[in-house]
Amino acid sequence: MSDDPVVDPVTLEVTRNAAAAVCEEMNANLIRTGYSPNIKERRDCSCALFDADAEMIAQAENMPVHLGSMPFSVRAAVDRFPRESLAPGDAILLNDPFYGGAHLPDLTLVTPVYHDGELVAFTANRAHHADVGGSHAGSVSADSTEIYQEGLRIPPVKLFEAGEPNEAVFDMILSNVRTPDERRGDLRAQEAANETGRRRFAELAERYGTAELTAALEEIKNYSERRMRSEIESLPDGEYSFADVLDDDGAGTVDLPVEVALTIDGDEIRVDFAGTADQTAGPVNAVFAVTASATYYAVRCVTDPEIPPNHGCYRPVTIDAPEGSLVNPDPPAAVVGGNLETSQRVTDVVLGAFAEVVPERVVAGSQGTMNNVTFGGRDPRSDEPYAFYETQGGGFGGRAGKDGLDGVHVHMSNTMNTPAEVLETAYPLRVARYELRADSGGAGEFRGGLGLRRDITVRDHTATFSLLADRQTHRPYGLFGGGDGESGSAVRIDPDGDAERLPQKSTHALPPGTTVSIRTPGAGGYGDPSARSTAAIERDLRAGKLSVERAREAYGDAAIDEIGEPNTDPENGGERPDE
């Protein structure tokens, strides 16, 4: 043992378990009491515990993009409300991306925890709200050029004071959103989750005493830091770089470079995004918290994902992002898609740089987008307004030794889908088709995962539809000889059958009977396609995940001829070409 921990290894493990349990209980509570399908079905929410210095101790893991960025929210809350201005029963709400937030729909609530009159910790949770006002229902606008268009901007404010709701703040928020009842329900759930955490942490403080518990929390951070440093130490020193692009910003600028230089030096990593595009007019600017979150995620995945994620984990990682850039914009940049889309590209480039360092631990380019889709309007069945937001999975990159996963959320997102039966019961929409896209995965010894196709039809009303996606021109990269994944697309199909491709960041009015067909990107392959096993090719052919034509092109006639005619035919219909 190199260090000499003040807290013994048993207390460390016991309190670490207890801290993790606090977050899990908060998370269970939030998901169960949350109001909107966004929280309950999709689980677009996260919970964490922070110490009195606003440093993260433990988190419950739903959404990677939240977890690295939530510490910035707690820091902002504490900066705005220093401890002398806080009292038991207070809870601070915020969403301002330029003041601790990530993008406006993510509302973060921070609750101070007291024991014997002393502030000992913070509980915090973040939930994606289905609408926070702004120019479009759902508040994931594809055409904003300033944050003011994206919805209500909430700096750190006390939503609760001494246990009482601050009705003025509630009124202010609920007057500015399209579905106030749902928002109020979700905010109450967020409050209940923090309260659960607060109560549980206070029990821990009672059990251990403030001094011993504080020391243990410090040691939990140190523990993660030790393990992270030892992981980084084992990586070869050097400078590694990678570059990719974001397709466009939705406001006319295309091919925005995202570049990274990674310096591994002993037990520390420096990540520098110099060379990345300047901040842009469209809503794809990623505030620094988001860039940091995406970077931490990538570092965590290629080191030891078992290291308990907390403040200590990230101490050995330094991030430089040029001010006024796509990955560290100044206000009033539009940012809603930075959290959703640019965060994915940041992950892509950091992993790309790591490919040279730890080739066996990275994955090829994954779908690289969240394919954000929002429908809004008035439900003709109830005459009530609705806003429905969801994101679509796609291909996960080919891996050392394994094909990429088909049709999953990748990297910074891991939300669940909304079941068609739930969606159609709750909203005036119909899911016409939900399936894997054959041939969309990049070829490789280990092929990239397949993208998805999801067709949604508007029923009996005119709906506003927003799409915010990427990777529809530039494809997810293959690695070590693997092919690129297929890009995505979105097609509008009118009731008379006319079809038209939609720009990937755009907003439309859809008349009754119109269908939008979202086809999400497949992922890049890993390794030389010529090394792919015949059995794997045959398996994909039989399942109709790969067409014979595409197989010949990717793996060569010889390989396909060897498999032979009867085994190359899909036994059941096979691939359905994207019409």
Next chain:
Amino acid sequence: MSSDGARVGVDIGGTFTDLVTVTDGTLDVTKTSSTPDAPEVGVTEGLERTREATGIRFDDVGFFAHGTTVATNAVLEGDWAETALVTTEGFRDALEIGRQARPDIYDFQTEKPPTVVPRHRRYEVPERVDERGDVSTPLDEAAVRDVAARLAAADVSSVAVSLLFSYENDAHERRVREILESEGVEASVSLSSDVLPEIREYERTLTTTLNAALKPVMDRYLGNLESEIADLGIRSDLEIMQSNGGIITADVARTRPVNTLLSGPAAGVQGASYVAGLAGVEDLITMDMGGTSCDVSLVEGGDPMVATDVEVGEYPVNVPMIDVHTVGAGGGSIAWIDDGDALRVGPRSAGAEPGPICYGRGGTRPTITDAQLLLGRLNPDAFLSDELSVDVDRVEAIFERELADPLGKSVEAAAQGVLDVANASMERALRVVSVERGHDPRDFGLVAFGGAGPLHATALAAELDVPRVLVPRTAGVLSALGLLISDVLYDYSTSRVRSWEAVDPTDLRVTFDEFVARGREQLADENLSASQTRFERSVDLRYAGQSFELSVPVPEGPIDSQTKATIRDRFHARHRQRYGHAYEDEPVELVTLRTRARGVVETPDLRQDAVIGEVADAVAEERPVHFDGDVRDTRVYRRERLPTGAAFTGPAVVEGAESTVVVRPDQTVEVDEYGTLVVEVGQ
């Protein structure tokens, strides 16, 4: 079903096959080794041994119930029958996509569990029913016939049919089955509207395909078992434990194998609940700790908590199951120091082979059981069974090298640390089933069983402020005992997502009446008299717009608008209990109607003949035992010698044939008339 004659319960676990028989009020226990390749062989062996030991006459057996892991093992190993799926056009991949989340966020090597039906065996048919059950696209019968032709040519032994919104209207699913059958498809057909008529297409389809895939497996196994026990001369029908804690006939189990996935654990909870009930404890947390894992669950008012969102082998199987939460902490869990200098326990386990170091079977890694031994809680001379020998010096040497030296602690302190860390993860599991579900552990008893449970329970109870720990006499075979006291249960359900305000009470009544009629017919088929029959009706409600439901009991009697108001009030109350708040002004939504048909089984009298004597005569020895760093001279009692009604104070160790109970200093113990040890935990 008759309850005359001898009663036999057989539970097959990974290591042991347990038999409990009750003949004329006398309870006997037999343990034999399991025979995983042909589980029925272990049953036969156990029965033969029971006959030798007790003289039981097989032709006198009037009730024979079985807890089986056959379906569970098939799921965990993916070893099931070739199955096809017929589904709505556009949705053949819904089963494979699942909920689109990846199982582990940060592990790039993460995999989803294998899709139950391979893609080339998933067939689509044009049809559509909407969210109110109205047909918006008629079933394309020609397409179904085409599927039938392809199915007939394919090598599948089972077919699942799962169409969108079939819980609202099952006509298309039934028609598909008719056509398949009339077109000569011989494989058995499972309909999602039969197996799980509830909203959420992925979970419903998955559950249905699993059911289809398991049918041939279950059929083969039950056939073998039935013929084995018939050969022995047992004439009673075979009954099977379901995951919901109720018994069904073997024939029903053949059609619904997916309902038996947690058969064994459910029986254990039933057994624990029964024994606790005899001691007057109706609210309890059960803790079953064996060699590799620890199962915990919660029982309220004598009823085990039942969930419909339980995962088995990473598959979300949404049929009602006793809500058993498992953590990887068992007697064989290995303690180690990680590269960040934290002491960790598990998830790796030495299992039964080689097992803990102290088993002397070649185990070389320190385990929880070894730590118990070093702290004096386990007796090295009479360890677990005569077949095992213990080398304490070797255990000490390994603990010293692997844990104590690196930690800079004594061997005993290291061993105590191992227990503290293990208890922390078990405490987390106990919190999941209690605190996370809105229950205060201070209102519950803790029932400990399994080989290792009673070693840990009193410490965990103290941590969680649980006032009382119960250790049943049959702590080692509680699942088998549970088989003998469980009622017959059939669950019926259907989803109807509607505003509660707008629901017509008549519609509720019609659906419930239909469920009750089906249940009554089923129970009558099993020769249960009307006086033994109960129906428990409930509705799953939520606030409109939410998507997690709470089940609320429906009062007896006719349903009118007043009943609806009562149910709504109960929902608010339950919401407040579970989540700490209720929104009484918010609209409430109906999601699912449920009816449980219960055939009440007469339970045997398990009161044992009173053991007469003095407590002092039960003391085998005194030895030093470590408690949180203190060494205490501790009396060691032989459990079978403890007189009925005996009372004594800890520290104490009670050694029995199946498990060892640790009583901490100042805790008091009483032996009740059923032989259960009741430990008052105190503060």
